[in-house]
Each structure stands twice: as C-alpha cells, then as structure tokens.
Amino acid sequence: MTDFAATRAQFHIPEDVIYLDGNSLGPLPRTAEARVAAAVREEWGEMLIGGWNRAGWIEMPRILGDRIGTLIGAEPGSVVLGDTVSIKIYQALAAALEMRPDRRVVLSDRGNFPTDLYMAQGLIASLGRGHTLRMVAPEEVEAAIDEDVAVVLLTEVDYRTGRLHDMARLTARAQAAGALTIWDLAHSAGALPVDLAGAGADFAAGCTYKYLNAGPGAPAYIYVAPRHSDRALPALSGWFGHAAPFAFEPGYRPGVGIDRMRIGTPPVLQMAVVEAALGVWEGVSLADVRQRSIQLSDLFIAEVESRCPQLTLLTPRDPSRRGSQVSFGFSEGYAAIQALIARGVVGDFRAPDIMRFGITPLYIGEEELMRAALILQDVMENRLWDEPAYRFRAAVT
Amino acid sequence: MTDFAATRAQFHIPEDVIYLDGNSLGPLPRTAEARVAAAVREEWGEMLIGGWNRAGWIEMPRILGDRIGTLIGAEPGSVVLGDTVSIKIYQALAAALEMRPDRRVVLSDRGNFPTDLYMAQGLIASLGRGHTLRMVAPEEVEAAIDEDVAVVLLTEVDYRTGRLHDMARLTARAQAAGALTIWDLAHSAGALPVDLAGAGADFAAGCTYKYLNAGPGAPAYIYVAPRHSDRALPALSGWFGHAAPFAFEPGYRPGVGIDRMRIGTPPVLQMAVVEAALGVWEGVSLADVRQRSIQLSDLFIAEVESRCPQLTLLTPRDPSRRGSQVSFGFSEGYAAIQALIARGVVGDFRAPDIMRFGITPLYIGEEELMRAALILQDVMENRLWDEPAYRFRAAVT
Numbered sequence: 001m002t003d004f005a006a007t008r009a010q011f012h013i014p015e016d017v018i019y020l021d022g023n024s025l026g027p028l029p030r031t032a033e034a035r036v037a038a039a040v041r042e043e044w045g046e047m048l049i050g051g052w053n054r055a056g057w058i059e060m061p062r063i064l065g066d067r068i069g070t071l072i073g074a075e076p077g078s079v080v081l082g083d084t085v086s087i088k089i090y091q092a093l094a095a096a097l098e099m100r101p102d103r104r105v106v107l108s109d110r111g112n113f114p115t116d117l118y119m120a121q122g123l124i125a126s127l128g129r130g131h132t133l134r135m136v137a138p139e140e141v142e143a144a145i146d147e148d149v150a151v152v153l154l155t156e157v158d159y160r161t162g163r164l165h166d167m168a169r170l171t172a173r174a175q176a177a178g179a180l181t182i183w184d185l186a187h188s189a190g191a192l193p194v195d196l197a198g199a200g201a202d203f204a205a206g207c208t209y210k211y212l213n214a215g216p217g218a219p220a221y222i223y224v225a226p227r228h229s230d231r232a233l234p235a236l237s238g239w240f241g242h243a244a245p246f247a248f249e250p251g252y253r254p255g256v257g258i259d260r261m262r263i264g265t266p267p268v269l270q271m272a273v274v275e276a277a278l279g280v281w282e283g284v285s286l287a288d289v290r291q292r293s294i295q296l297s298d299l300f301i302a303e304v305e306s307r308c309p310q311l312t313l314l315t316p317r318d319p320s321r322r323g324s325q326v327s328f329g330f331s332e333g334y335a336a337i338q339a340l341i342a343r344g345v346v347g348d349f350r351a352p353d354i355m356r357f358g359i360t361p362l363y364i365g366e367e368e369l370m371r372a373a374l375i376l377q378d379v380m381e382n383r384l385w386d387e388p389a390y391r392f393r394a395a396v397t
Numbered sequence: 398m399t400d401f402a403a404t405r406a407q408f409h410i411p412e413d414v415i416y417l418d419g420n421s422l423g424p425l426p427r428t429a430e431a432r433v434a435a436a437v438r439e440e441w442g443e444m445l446i447g448g449w450n451r452a453g454w455i456e457m458p459r460i461l462g463d464r465i466g467t468l469i470g471a472e473p474g475s476v477v478l479g480d481t482v483s484i485k486i487y488q489a490l491a492a493a494l495e496m497r498p499d500r501r502v503v504l505s506d507r508g509n510f511p512t513d514l515y516m517a518q519g520l521i522a523s524l525g526r527g528h529t530l531r532m533v534a535p536e537e538v539e540a541a542i543d544e545d546v547a548v549v550l551l552t553e554v555d556y557r558t559g560r561l562h563d564m565a566r567l568t569a570r571a572q573a574a575g576a577l578t579i580w581d582l583a584h585s586a587g588a589l590p591v592d593l594a595g596a597g598a599d600f601a602a603g604c605t606y607k608y609l610n611a612g613p614g615a616p617a618y619i620y621v622a623p624r625h626s627d628r629a630l631p632a633l634s635g636w637f638g639h640a641a642p643f644a645f646e647p648g649y650r651p652g653v654g655i656d657r658m659r660i661g662t663p664p665v666l667q668m669a670v671v672e673a674a675l676g677v678w679e680g681v682s683l684a685d686v687r688q689r690s691i692q693l694s695d696l697f698i699a700e701v702e703s704r705c706p707q708l709t710l711l712t713p714r715d716p717s718r719r720g721s722q723v724s725f726g727f728s729e730g731y732a733a734i735q736a737l738i739a740r741g742v743v744g745d746f747r748a749p750d751i752m753r754f755g756i757t758p759l760y761i762g763e764e765e766l767m768r769a770a771l772i773l774q775d776v777m778e779n780r781l782w783d784e785p786a787y788r789f790r791a792a793v794t
C-alpha cells in the first residue's frame with residue numbers, strides 16, 4: 001500500500017497554501033533542489049564538456065523516458081524525453097500522416113488542448129495537401145471515425161472538464177477503421193494508470209511538469225509503439241535523432257527506434273529535475289493513487305456541492321469517466337479563483353467560466369480539501385469575488 | 398576598455414584545467430548557481446503556478462531575447478528565446494520558403510552544421526513540393542546564388558574550421574537575387590560582433606550554451622527582421638505563439654511580431670541560467686572581445702605551428718576571415734585530443750581529423766594558451782596519443 005504521508009513529506013509546499021493546481025504545475029520535490037545544484041556545480045561546473053559522457057547527459061532522454069514509460073504502460077525503449085508537448089505532437093502527427101498517405105482527415109475533439117490543435121493546423125497548412133482537421137464534440141469522436149480518417153488525435157483527459165476518454169476502446173475503433181492514434185497524456189501521466197501498450201496506442205506525448213512535478217518548463221516526452229518506431233519519420237529531423245550524431249554526415253539518416261525522435265541538444269538542467277521528481281514515484285502504486293484520487297475527488301465534489309449551490313459541476317460524476325481534477329462552472333469564475341488564491345487556496349481558471357482544482361494524492365489529503373471547500377463557501381456566500389482587484393486579468397490565467 | 402581579469406573572475410573554471418572548448422560548452426558563470434537555486438526554491442517552490450506572473454516567467458523569452466539582441470545587432474523586439482537551434486532553423490526555413498512560393502532551392506554550404514542541413518532535409522521531405530537542398534563549398538556560395546534560390550541558409554562561422562562568412566556581402570547578394578537569408582549564429586554570438594540589422598539579414602538563430610555560457614541544453618533563440626515578423630508564419634504554431642495564448646481558442650492566430658515564433662512552455666530553469674550568464678556581458682565591449690580574440694588566436698597559432706609541425710592549420714590565417722576558434726588537422730586527432738584532455742587541456746575533436754580549440758577572451762589569456770601549446774608539443778613529440786586508451790571513442794566526441 002502506498003504511503004501517502006511519506007510521499008507528501010517529499011514535497012515542499014509553502015505554509016498556508018492549499019495547492020490544488022498540481023494539474024497545471026506540480027510543486028517542488030525536495031530532492032530537486034540538491035539535484036539541480038549538483039548538475040550545475042558538479043557536472044557542468046567541474047566536468048564542463050565532459051559531462052556529456054561522464055555525467056551521462058547524452059543518455060538521459062532515453063533513461064528518463066524509460067522511467068516515465070513505466071508510469072504510462074509503455075514498452076522499454078519506446079519513450080524519449082525532449083522539447084515541448086507541442087513539438088512532440090507535431091512529430092507524432094507528421095509521422096502518422098506520412099504513414100497514411102491516402103487519407104486526409106485528422107480527427108480531434110473540441111476538448112483537446114488548443115496547442116495540439118494549433119500544431120495540427122500548422123502542419124496541415126505546411127503540407128498543403130488538402131488535409132483537414134475535423135473537430136467534433138468529445139462524445140462524438142467514436143462515431144466520427146471513418147475510412148477518411150488518417151489519425152485520431154486526442155488528449156485523454158480534458159484540461160477543462162477532466163472528462164476521460166476510453167483509450168483502449170477508441171484506439172481499437174480507430175485501428176479497425178485503418179487510422180492511427182495519438183494520445184496526449186498531459187493530464188494523465190501520474191494522475192491515473194495509463195496502459196499504452198495494452199491499449200495498442202500508436203503514438204503518445206505528454207509533459208512532465210504537471211502530475212510528474214518536474215518544474216516549470218520541464219521537457220516533454222514522446223512515445224512511439226515499437227512496431228512503428230523504425231518506420232515513423234520524425235519530420236523534425238535533428239542531429240540528436242541521427243543514426244550517428246557525432247559523425248557529422250551531410251545527409252540525415254534516422255536513428256534506430258525511438259532515438260530518431262530526438263531533435264536537438266537536450267535541456268540538461270531541466271532533465272536533472274525530472275530525474276529527481278521521478279524519484280518520488282519509487283514505491284508508489286498508480287492503482288493506489290487512482291483509488292485515492294477518486295475518493296478525494298468524490299469528497300471535494302460532495303463538500304463543494306453542499307456548500308456552494310452557485311457552482312455547477314462540470315466534471316463527470318462517474319469516477320471511471322474522469323481524470324484527477326474537479327471543475328466547476330461559474331460566470332464570475334476568474335474573480336472567484338483570485339479571491340480563493342488570496343485566501344491560500346490555489347486553483348486556477350480556464351476560459352470562459354471554469355474553476356479547476358487538481359486532485360493530487362501524493363501531497364493533498366482530506367483535511368485540506370475540506371478546508372478548501374469551507375474557504376470556497378466563504379468566497380461564494382459573501383461574494384468575496386466581487387472585489388475590483390480580483391477582476392484584473394493577469395497575463396497567465 | 399573591457400576588464401578581462403574581471404570577466405574571468407566571474408567564471409568557475411576547475412583547477413588544473415585549461416579550457417579551450419568554450420566554443421562547444423561555455424563554463425559556469427559563478428552567479429548562475431545562485432540564480433538557478435533561486436528559481437527553484439524562491440520561484441517554483443514558493444510561488445508555484447504564480448511564478449508565471451509574479452516571477453515573470455512568461456516574459457523571459459522576450460526580455461532575454463532582447464538582451465541577446467544587443468550582442469548580435471538585432472532591433473529591439475526581434476529576438477525570442479526557446480527550443481533548440483534545430484527547431485528555430487526549421488521555423489525560419491519554413492517561414493522563408495512560404496515567403497518565396499515560386500522558388501525551389503535552399504542553398505547552403507558543406508561547412509554548415511549538420512543539424513541545419515538535416516532539418517532542411519526533413520522540412521523539404523515533409524513539404525513534398527520538389528524543393529532541393531543545394532550544397533556547395535563555402536567559397537562557392539556567392540556564385541551559386543541565382544534566381545532559383547528561395548533561401549540562403551548559412552552558419553556564419555564554420556564549426557570545424559572557424560571560417561567566417563561575410564554576412565553583409567552574402568545577404569546583399571542573396572537579396573539582390575530575390576532570395577532570403579537565414580544565419581545560424583551558434584559560433585558567432587558572443588564570439589565576435591554581429592550586426593544583423595546592419596547586414597539586413599532576414600532570419601537568424603543561435604544557441605546560448607557556447608560563447609554565451611548559459612549551460613548544457615540552454616535554450617536557443619530566433620531572430621526575424623521586423624519587416625518580416627508580422628508576415629512570417631511559424632509553421633510550428635504552438636499556443637505560446639498564439640495571439641491570445643490563454644483565451645484557448647480552437648483556431649490558431651499568430652501572435653504579433655516575434656512572439657509568434659514561440660511554441661510551447663519555455664524552460665524556466667534554463668532561462669534563469671541564461672539570465673545569469675548574460676550578466677557577464679555588462680560592461681563588455683564586443684569590439685574589445687574581438688580584438689583580444691584575434692590577438693590570442695594569432696598567438697596560439699604561432700605557438701602551435703612552431704612547436705607542432707605534425708599539425709596543419711585549418712583555420713584561415715587572415716583574422717578577418719575567421720571566428721573565435723583555431724583548428725588543426727591531424728590524422729590521429731581524436732587520440733591526440735584525448736591525450737591533451739588527460740593532461741588538463743580541454744579542446745575537442747570533430748570528424749574526420751579536426752582538433753578544435755575555442756578562444757574565449759572572457760576567461761582565457763596568453764599564459765594559458767602558451768602552456769596549452771607546450772603540453773600539445775609534449776603530446777605530439779612524444780606520441781602520447783599513441784596509447785590504446787585514447788583511441789576508444791566516447792559517445793560524444
């Protein structure tokens with residue numbers, strides 16, 4: 001049984017803060033500070049260029065990729081770190097479209113995270129071959145899969161509502177129709193068990209700064225199913241993805257397997273933090289995390305619904321249909337979140353009217369969620385959101 | 398006059414090391430350690446998600462871009478940080494090709510850094526519109542510019558030989574023929590004065606971990622001439638490049654000016670190091686750096702040539718035709734560099750036979766270069782490279 005008191009002790013959470021935004025940026029794992037300091041002083045400072053070999057910088061994207069792979073049900077050697085989710089989605093989509101040259105539709109849903117849609121739009125415009133991005137409502141995806149669809153591009157957990165797609169079912173349905181699948185795991189990895197290999201997924205990508213707690217701007221990762229990894233072309237064909245990066249040949253030759261999805265020089269200091277952050281998962285069972293996430297989410301939903309009748313639950317009530325966040329709709333949601341933050345409860349807001357709360361059992365428990373619900377009740381009952389200061393929108397919302 | 402004793406004191410260089418590889422990875426600026434620790438503890442640790450606004454993470458790519466801009470002669474608001482050189486070259490090339498729809502040739506030279514060529518090859522293959530990458534010898538570039546050329550894609554300083562292209566002349570020549578230019582400044586920025594605006598360059602990209610000393614995996618930057626920045630399409634159209642990133646609209650709308658070249662979440666911790674590393678340049682004149690680089694390079698060439706007749710100078714003897722590195726050819730160059738490194742002189746090797754030495758006046762002086770030449774003489778005269786241990790090739794060479 002996972003010891004959640006022990007995992008909690010591994011994080012630095014500021015005093016007087018109830019942090020319900022780990023779905024956006026996870027908090028600082030205590031070991032990260034020393035790990036990054038060592039990467040700066042003992043690796044870069046002392047080894048200089050030698051760090052690539054001596055500190056193993058060159059291998060980190062693959063080694064850490066494999067460690068993330070164990071959290072998302074990926075086969076060994078099928079995940080590599082680097083760049084951003086946007087870039088990794090672009091690579092996956094470019095490779096997938098090239099593998100389905102006779103089809104012209106990229107199918108996604110309107111709950112997908114916008115950057116996935118934007119990257120698809122950019123790629124489609126660049127290709128100029130008449131591809132279209134077909135966007136449907138999340139619940140209409142299955143019915144919209146037809147023989148025109150080259151790729152089904154979905155985020156498993158909706159960043160706004162927390163709605164969870166059925167990865168195994170949609171993957172099977174897509175493949176039966178001859179399409180490939182790309183799963184964005186940004187709100188899945190570390191939030192609930194993911195089984196890419198079991199679902200037969202083709203491609204996936206995700207970030208490490210949300211439920212994996214690897215810090216602001218931490219690198220993304222990409223998954224390519226082993227059956228595709230020697231056929232998929234990376235499109236963004238950089239030297240670190242070359243079969244022999246240090247031969248400096250004039251022509252690109254894709255590396256073996258997942259290595260070809262590497263592009264440029266990896267962000268060594270950010271990777272050091274990923275390494276530290278993954279240490280928290282030693283001894284943690286994702287089944288336990290999932291069970292506790294459901295229990296905590298049910299509690300928070302019940303508390304808020306009984307205390308704040310002004311709010312509308314947007315997250316599916318059925319635990320099997322949601323990820324690890326709880327969202328409520330409220331027309332003054334932006335100001336209400338600011339009022340909450342001013343009182344130490346950190347959630348966030350997503351346009352147009354969504355108040356989001358991340359449920360992260362590694363460092364959040366019942367007591368905090370009940371206190372958060374009480375503070376939210378105070379904000380709502382006393383219209384504390386109705387202060388002009390809370391209505392000014394910051395650059396990042 | 399720049400005080401090079403003062404700049405040198407700002408770096409941590411391990412004892413007993415003569416570091417002549419700052420053209421590959423600059424050493425640790427002393428302030429970087431505290432800066433990254435603060436970003437981890439005081440920003441991420443204490444501000445959590447609030448760091449995007451409170452610590453200004455969201456603005457850093459542009460603010461730091463402008464600071465780099467002052468080192469490369471860029472107009473304010475024309476440079477933004479992010480991703481890797483490979484990605485930024487891809488973005489520039491995709492945008493440039495789209496601006497020259499009737500032309501089909503990308504012109505480069507065989508001295509270009511391979512990843513630039515690989516990214517061009519990947520883009521050309523993706524586009525599938527019959528573009529070709531025309532590669533000529535560096536000295537043949539000017540003559541090869543004709544009316545078929547859409548883009549001239551060059552690295553200003555050759556990573557192997559240190560040969561310097563004439564940016565102003567080639568840019569003018571390219572533009573007279575109706576082509577656009579993309580300059581890779583990886584071995585230029587911080588090494589010598591660069592005047593993008595003065596040369597009328599169209600696009601540029603570069604890294605911050607070489608002569609700018611921002612650490613392993615530090616982010617790249619891209620320059621887009623202000624006259625193009627509202628017309629150039631980023632191809633890699635991510636949410637941070639959207640006109641309203643936090644409106645989460647389903648359709649991509651490019652941001653104003655250089656902002657559209659942003660893609661995904663920026664690497665906050667690596668950017669903190671860039672910020673610290675740029676602090677070293679306060680009070681430094683690039684004209685002084687250039688003058689001293691020439692003087693030190695001339696000294697090193699003279700010392701090595703007089704002591705090591707086995708080596709062949711590959712770098713142009715004329716200072717106006719080289720950057721800030723000195724390269725020698727030697728058939729056993731790989732093993733010789735290993736023997737040198739074992740004796741505390743850190744240079745590096747590039748296939749097939751190139752021994753490279755970075756000349757970096759911010760932290761290297763005459764005395765070290767003379768000692769390095771003496772040690773090199775010992776390695777060569779006594780065939781110290783002829784040890785089996787030095788012949789085993791590490792992953793990164």
